[in-house]
Amino acid sequence: MKEKIRVEHVTKIFGRNQQKALKLVEQQKSKTDILQETGATVGVYDANFTVNEGEIFVIMGLSGSGKSTLIRLLNRLITPTSGNIYIDNIDITKAKKQELQLIRRQKMSMVFQNFALFPHRTILENTEYGLEIRGMSKEQRIEKAEQALQNAGLLVYKDQYPHQLSGGMQQRVGLARALANDPEILLMDEAFSALDPLIRKDMQDELLELQANVKKTIVFITHDLNEALRIGDRIAIMKDGQIMQIGTGEEILTNPANHYIQTFLEDVDRSKVLTAESAMVRPITINTEHDGPKVALQRMREEEVSVLLATNRQKQFLGYITADDALKAAKDGVSSVTSYIRTDMPTVEPATLLQDLLSTISDSPTPIAVVEDHRLRGILIRGVVLEALSSSTQEEVNTNE
Amino acid sequence: MNNFLDNIPKLRVSSWVEDGMDWLTDTFSGLFKLIQSGGKNMMDGITDGLLFIPPILFILIIAVLAFFVTGRKFGLALFSLIGLLFIYNQGLWDELMNTFTLVLFSSIIAIILGIPIGILMSKSTAVENIVKPILDFMQTMPGFVYLIPAVAFFGIGVVPGVFASVIFALPPTVRFTNLGIRQVPKDLIEAADSYGSTGAQKLVKVELPIAKSTIMAGINQTVLLSLSMVVIASMIGAPGLGREVLSALQRAQVGNGFVAGLSLVIFAIIVDRLTQSFNKQNR
Ligand SMILES: Nc1ncnc2c1ncn2[C@@H]1O[C@H](COP(=O)(O)OP(=O)(O)OP(=O)(O)O)[C@@H](O)[C@H]1O
Ligand SMILES: [Mg+2]
Numbered sequence: 001m002k003e004k005i006r007v008e009h010v011t012k013i014f015g016r017n018q019q020k021a022l023k024l025v026e027q028q029k030s031k032t033d034i035l036q037e038t039g040a041t042v043g044v045y046d047a048n049f050t051v052n053e054g055e056i057f058v059i060m061g062l063s064g065s066g067k068s069t070l071i072r073l074l075n076r077l078i079t080p081t082s083g084n085i086y087i088d089n090i091d092i093t094k095a096k097k098q099e100l101q102l103i104r105r106q107k108m109s110m111v112f113q114n115f116a117l118f119p120h121r122t123i124l125e126n127t128e129y130g131l132e133i134r135g136m137s138k139e140q141r142i143e144k145a146e147q148a149l150q151n152a153g154l155l156v157y158k159d160q161y162p163h164q165l166s167g168g169m170q171q172r173v174g175l176a177r178a179l180a181n182d183p184e185i186l187l188m189d190e191a192f193s194a195l196d197p198l199i200r201k202d203m204q205d206e207l208l209e210l211q212a213n214v215k216k217t218i219v220f221i222t223h224d225l226n227e228a229l230r231i232g233d234r235i236a237i238m239k240d241g242q243i244m245q246i247g248t249g250e251e252i253l254t255n256p257a258n259h260y261i262q263t264f265l266e267d268v269d270r271s272k273v274l275t276a277e278s279a280m281v282r283p284i285t286i287n288t289e290h291d292g293p294k295v296a297l298q299r300m301r302e303e304e305v306s307v308l309l310a311t312n313r314q315k316q317f318l319g320y321i322t323a324d325d326a327l328k329a330a331k332d333g334v335s336s337v338t339s340y341i342r343t344d345m346p347t348v349e350p351a352t353l354l355q356d357l358l359s360t361i362s363d364s365p366t367p368i369a370v371v372e373d374h375r376l377r378g379i380l381i382r383g384v385v386l387e388a389l390s391s392s393t394q395e396e397v398n399t400n401e
Numbered sequence: 402m403n404n405f406l407d408n409i410p411k412l413r414v415s416s417w418v419e420d421g422m423d424w425l426t427d428t429f430s431g432l433f434k435l436i437q438s439g440g441k442n443m444m445d446g447i448t449d450g451l452l453f454i455p456p457i458l459f460i461l462i463i464a465v466l467a468f469f470v471t472g473r474k475f476g477l478a479l480f481s482l483i484g485l486l487f488i489y490n491q492g493l494w495d496e497l498m499n500t501f502t503l504v505l506f507s508s509i510i511a512i513i514l515g516i517p518i519g520i521l522m523s524k525s526t527a528v529e530n531i532v533k534p535i536l537d538f539m540q541t542m543p544g545f546v547y548l549i550p551a552v553a554f555f556g557i558g559v560v561p562g563v564f565a566s567v568i569f570a571l572p573p574t575v576r577f578t579n580l581g582i583r584q585v586p587k588d589l590i591e592a593a594d595s596y597g598s599t600g601a602q603k604l605v606k607v608e609l610p611i612a613k614s615t616i617m618a619g620i621n622q623t624v625l626l627s628l629s630m631v632v633i634a635s636m637i638g639a640p641g642l643g644r645e646v647l648s649a650l651q652r653a654q655v656g657n658g659f660v661a662g663l664s665l666v667i668f669a670i671i672v673d674r675l676t677q678s679f680n681k682q683n684r
Contacts, residue, residue: 106597112591117592120610130596133598133606
């Protein structure tokens with residue numbers, strides 16, 4: 001396996017008195033003590049790792065542990081206080097301005113947590129940005145950018161501005177902008193954190209698919225352990241600027257390096273961590289206040305389902321309607337399906353743990369509605385839930401390959 | 402105590418400044434003469450050109466422009482139409498054109514100087530620390546203090562008027578350019594950097610477009626400040642509406658003073674609303 005990124009003894013200290021602060025970290029003083037004594041903040045201390053070509057390397061840790069600092073050191077948005085970082089064996093800590101610009105243009109692109117799309121540029125112009133910077137001709141870069149948007153399913157929005165798109169779409173544009181460059185390395189700083197759980201899962205799938213098709217080296221930051229286990233080939237866990245442990249999901253779960261990691265991973269027994277929210281899927285609904293039986297039947301045909309969830313205009317959960325009942329209503333010639341709604345579907349809160357739902361799920365003839373403040377958020381389907389519960393063992397097999 | 406203070410000899414600041422000014426005037430007199438005559442010719446040319454346009458055509462053009470830049474509303478268009486007709490009716494058309502040229506010239510020079518200075522300031526905290534107090538100084542000085550060096554360098558007439566106006570009107574453009582660029586969100590700067598932008602690419606493709614509406618607000622203020630210098634500049638012989646106000650003042654002609662002053666206000670409102678609408682439209 002080819003090594004793509006190598007990080008050697010990298011330290012970043014922010015603020016004044018860096019040398020003094022460096023001495024204090026070496027003496028194992030805590031971050032807050034150092035801040036009090038010197039006024040300097042330890043961003044990253046003595047980081048050492050390599051990332052192989054085609055690998056997804058995940059960085060985890062609590063807020064302030066130095067994840068963003070570490071990933072910004074990799075493309076030198078932040079310059080390290082000491083240490084060396086090699087990209088394809090070129091030491092970027094010693095690169096001159098022009099060399100650095102060249103490396104950023106050709107080798108790596110970054111995706112940001114808050115999307116960081118340029119508000120004054122259209123979606124297409126945003127996607128073109130990296131190519132434009134390289135001096136590519138207009139026709140060529142439009143072609144490439146349109147291709148990237150096409151792959152993200154966003155080509156129809158190309159002339160819109162970022163603020164006209166939803167958060168999920170904006171993040172897909174952020175990813176498309178990075179991919180239009182065809183970089184060898186993708187740096188993703190909490191790229192999916194701002195997205196709601198359903199879209200987030202779609203994006204994870206997209207990323208895994210991308211990884212399977214075109215081998216990119218990906219460094220990915222997340223707060224979410226499930227996300228880390230799902231997409232990460234290897235995971236690094238950080239605390240107070242130091243990397244505590246690096247390993248595959250399985251290695252870390254079975255062999256936590258120290259007590260801190262053990263507590264960090266406390267709830268990792270996946271059935272304990274998985275909630276209804278993380279396993280729910282998008283419900284197919286009708287609005288009983290303006291959809292009649294004909295619309296219901298049409299939608300069932302279109303979506304290939306035999307049951308629709310019923311809500312009112314405010315998205316409040318009312319019950320469900322079956323295909324048989326909708327057919328009957330259509331025959332009876334009524335315009336509203338309200339009297340055909342069945343209400344015997346169990347409901348749960350989004351935060352409910354999946355393992356507490358096992359009996360409900362196996363007892364219920366219908367799927368389960370996920371409801372928050374009376375509003376319908378999603379639906380739990382037996383097959384998906386069981387798959388989610390068993391996938392932890394599956395993933396461990398995968399990472400061992 | 403008082404005696405002790407009185408014993409310190411008076412510092413000869415005023416004569417030092419005078420010496421410095423003399424040196425400047427002597428050393429660069431050729432250059433100043435060139436600017437004086439060149440500037441005067443150019444501005445007279447523009448004023449003559451403006452006067453060549455039939456007033457009614459000019460008024461209609463402004464009204465139509467106002468109609469479109471305010472988003473097809475009649476308010477400003479109607480105001481411009483009536484206001485400009487009033488000024489014409491009062492026999493102040495030539496004066497208006499002179500004032501227009503003065504404001505146009507001072508504003509353009511202030512913008513051409515101000516935006517690059519603002520950019521330099523935003524890029525270097527050291528430059529910011531030097532320029533900021535100078536701007537404070539420039540803004541707290543009463544406008545007519547600038548008439549003194551203006552006269553020393555350029556004599557009297559329209560060119561020293563422009564010189565004094567530029568100094569007085571420069572600060573907002575510099576400040577707002579600096580502010581606008583510094584306010585560009587950090588993640589957008591990071592995005593631009595992470596794709597390998599050069600400094601110039603980042604400036605042109607990201608920072609200036611995003612700072613644009615802030616910079617435009619500064620330009621709007623610069624234009625209004627240079628307008629406010631019109632009366633003061635007339636003290637050293639700059640022609641225009643300001644001169645009418647000044648001469649009415651000197652002869653205590655209340656009626657004439659009112660008419661000339663009102664004309665200035667009308668002109669100021671039109672200029673202000675027009676530049677503001679341009680800004681809104683561009684957003
Ligand atoms: N530009 C800076 N100047 C000073 N200190 C900084 C700077 N950037 C980060 N830090 C400090 O470095 C430490 C690590 O910050 P970093 O942003 O890398 O954390 P993080 O792990 O990404 O946290 P989060 O999960 O909240 O994003 C923090 O203590 C932070 O205060
Ligand atoms: Mg962060």
